[in-house]
Amino acid sequence: MLNKKLNAKLLWMQFEDVLAPRLGLTVKERAVYSYLLRHSLVVGKLRLQFAVMALARTLGLAIGAARQAVRRLDELGTLRVLKRCKTGHLVEMRLPEKIRAARPGKNGASLVVGVVGAVGMGATGAAGEPPASALEATDFLKTWALRKTIHDRERGACFYCLRRTPAHVQCLDHVVPRARFGRNSYRNLVSSCIECNSRKGEHPATNFLRTLYRQGRLTPAELDTRLRALKDLAAGKLRPVGFEGSK
Numbered sequence: 001m002l003n004k005k006l007n008a009k010l011l012w013m014q015f016e017d018v019l020a021p022r023l024g025l026t027v028k029e030r031a032v033y034s035y036l037l038r039h040s041l042v043v044g045k046l047r048l049q050f051a052v053m054a055l056a057r058t059l060g061l062a063i064g065a066a067r068q069a070v071r072r073l074d075e076l077g078t079l080r081v082l083k084r085c086k087t088g089h090l091v092e093m094r095l096p097e098k099i100r101a102a103r104p105g106k107n108g109a110s111l112v113v114g115v116v117g118a119v120g121m122g123a124t125g126a127a128g129e130p131p132a133s134a135l136e137a138t139d140f141l142k143t144w145a146l147r148k149t150i151h152d153r154e155r156g157a158c159f160y161c162l163r164r165t166p167a168h169v170q171c172l173d174h175v176v177p178r179a180r181f182g183r184n185s186y187r188n189l190v191s192s193c194i195e196c197n198s199r200k201g202e203h204p205a206t207n208f209l210r211t212l213y214r215q216g217r218l219t220p221a222e223l224d225t226r227l228r229a230l231k232d233l234a235a236g237k238l239r240p241v242g243f244e245g246s247k
């Protein structure tokens with residue numbers, strides 16, 4: 001249970017007006033998120049157990065679409081899937097102020113501040129960090145300097161196979177090739193070697209990492225760290241190095 005009761009009205013406004021547009025949620029993802037929100041945070045619970053089949057039936061979605069929406073909401077960091085088994089999913093919802101994309105910038109959305117105040121939580125963002133909104137809105141393919149911040153984050157190693165990549169053979173790879181939103185976001189771009197860049201193609205990044213593992217290019221421990229890095233990337237935890245915000 002949550003210590004403090006959330007202000008459901010503000011929570012809803014924040015979801016509709018800030019979170020959903022900023023994360024680029026599709027109609028289906030919005031429906032799934034609303035359903036989960038109503039049965040968790042709105043009624044004062046952080047965790048929620050549900051069956052994807054029942055969720056899909058309630059919302060009139062195909063099971064595959066419902067499952068995909070839950071997976072994407074997890075990748076975006078709005079919730080965390082703790083357990084997935086026959087009886088259903090156990091998820092933990094993330095409090096709004098913990099979702100980086102929804103955090104207020106200097107001139108950020110006051111709705112977020114309102115909810116944070118209502119929840120009784122502290123202020124967000126470490127001192128000196130660029131405004132989250134500027135970071136989230138930035139196209140990192142736009143300039144050489146911005147591209148370099150992504151390469152610098154990977155410290156000269158390929159994000160997938162971990163091989164050293166000298167500057168002249170570094171590529172920027174889209175983790176999700178046709179991401180609907182934030183295609184050139186720091187959450188979707190990684191520095192990679194040419195080989196991984198061309199071999200990965202349209203395959204999902206997790207499948208590609210497992211292929212590298214099966215081919216002996218990654219150890220079990222490395223596969224583990226890479227899969228975790230993918231999650232952290234989508235959740236906005238892997239910030240570009242030296243990004244100053246848009247000027």
Ligand SMILES: [Zn+2]
Binds near residue numbers: 158159160162163194
């Ligand atoms: Zn590579």
